[in-house]
Amino acid sequence: GAASKGSYRHFMLKEIHEQPAVIAAALEGRLGDHGVLVESFGPEAAELFARVKQVHIVACGTSYHAGMVARYWLERYTGVPVQVEVASEYRYRQVVVPEGTLFVTLSQSGETADTLAALRFARERGYLASLAICNVPGSSLVRESDLTLMTQAGPEIGVASTKAFTTQLTALMLLTLALGRIKGLAAAEQSALVEALRGLPGLVDRVLALDGMVETLSGAFAEKHHALFLGRGAHFPIALEGALKLKEISYIHAEAYPAGELKHGPLALVDSEMPVISVAPNDELLDKLKSNLQEVRARGGELFVFADEGVGLSDGEGVHVLHLPHVHEALAPILYTVPLQLLSYHVAVLKGTDVDQPRNLAKSVTVE
Numbered sequence: 001g002a003a004s005k006g007s008y009r010h011f012m013l014k015e016i017h018e019q020p021a022v023i024a025a026a027l028e029g030r031l032g033d034h035g036v037l038v039e040s041f042g043p044e045a046a047e048l049f050a051r052v053k054q055v056h057i058v059a060c061g062t063s064y065h066a067g068m069v070a071r072y073w074l075e076r077y078t079g080v081p082v083q084v085e086v087a088s089e090y091r092y093r094q095v096v097v098p099e100g101t102l103f104v105t106l107s108q109s110g111e112t113a114d115t116l117a118a119l120r121f122a123r124e125r126g127y128l129a130s131l132a133i134c135n136v137p138g139s140s141l142v143r144e145s146d147l148t149l150m151t152q153a154g155p156e157i158g159v160a161s162t163k164a165f166t167t168q169l170t171a172l173m174l175l176t177l178a179l180g181r182i183k184g185l186a187a188a189e190q191s192a193l194v195e196a197l198r199g200l201p202g203l204v205d206r207v208l209a210l211d212g213m214v215e216t217l218s219g220a221f222a223e224k225h226h227a228l229f230l231g232r233g234a235h236f237p238i239a240l241e242g243a244l245k246l247k248e249i250s251y252i253h254a255e256a257y258p259a260g261e262l263k264h265g266p267l268a269l270v271d272s273e274m275p276v277i278s279v280a281p282n283d284e285l286l287d288k289l290k291s292n293l294q295e296v297r298a299r300g301g302e303l304f305v306f307a308d309e310g311v312g313l314s315d316g317e318g319v320h321v322l323h324l325p326h327v328h329e330a331l332a333p334i335l336y337t338v339p340l341q342l343l344s345y346h347v348a349v350l351k352g353t354d355v356d357q358p359r360n361l362a363k364s365v366t367v368e
Ligand code: G6P
Pocket: 060, 061, 062, 063, 106, 107, 108, 109, 110, 111, 112, 115, 159, 160, 161, 361, 362, 363, 364, 365
C-alpha cells in the first residue's frame, strides 16, 4: 500500500525516488500547449488573478523555502511584488496589506498550527483572496481557503520533506505562469517554460541516476561537525533547504548563506574542517559565484559543487564537482534540490541516525 517502503531502505529514499512521477502528477491536466490552464486553481481564479497587485506568501519549514523560491519567480515573470514570511512571525505582527493582495499559504500537511492561524488572521485583514498550495486533500488549510492547488505528491512519511517540496515548487511555477499569462508574460517565455516543465520529470530521473556519485561524496561529511551551503538568487533558498535537510537527519550543524554574504561573516569559519557545498547552475550569477568559491579554497575549505555540465568547473585539489544536466534556468532550483536531498540522506545513513524519524521533530506540527 501507500505506506510501504517497497524495496527502499527508508521512506525518505523512496520519496526522493518518487519525484519524477509526482512532479508529472503535479503537472497532469494543468498545462495547455502554450501556457498554464488557469482554471486549475479553481473556477474563479482567472477573475481573481486579474485583480492581483501583490502576493504575500506564508509557510513554515521546508514549505517556507519553497515560498522563498517563488518570490524570485513571481517577481521575474509577473512583475508582481511578493513578500514571504514564516507563519510564526507573520501571525504576531501588524501586517500591512495593500489593496489587491493575494494571500498564499504553502503546506504539505495543511494542518501546521502556525500556518493555519496565519490564514485565520489574514482573513480579517482585507486580502483579495486566499490560495492554499497543499498536499493533503480535505485538510484544514484546504477547507478554509478560497482557492486551492493540490501538489499531488501522495503521502509523505519521512519527517524530512522531499517530494512535497519539489511538487510545491512545481505548483508555484504553475502559479507563476498562471499569473504571468494574465499579467502579459511574453507568449514565447510561457511556451519555453511549459516545455521545460514537461521535460522536468525526465531530468530529475537523470539526476537520481547520479546517486552513487553523491553517496561517494557523502563520506567526506560523516566526521564533520559543521557545513556551509552557498547559493545565489533563487538558489539561496535551495541552499537553505539543503542545510535544513542535513541538520534534520544527520544532526550536523549546517548553515546557508547567499554566496555574496560570505565575506560579511561566515568566511571567518571556513577551514579544512568546514566543508562548503555550493549550487552553481549556469545562470547570470555564475561568475560571481566562482569568485566566492575561490575565497573558500583560499582558506583551505573543501568544496562540493553541484554545477551545470556547461559551466566549465572541474575537479581539482579540494574541489569536487558533480555535473547536472542542463535545465531551463527557472527550473534549476527544482533540479538542484535533488542532489542535496541525496547528500543528506547518505550522510545520515553513514552516521546511523533514524532517517525517517529524526529526534525531536514531528512530521506535522499541529500545536504552537
Ligand atoms: C515540520 C516538518 C517539516 C515541514 C514543516 C511545515 O517541521 O518536519 O518537514 O516542512 O513542519 O509543514 P507543512 O506540513 O506545513 O508543510
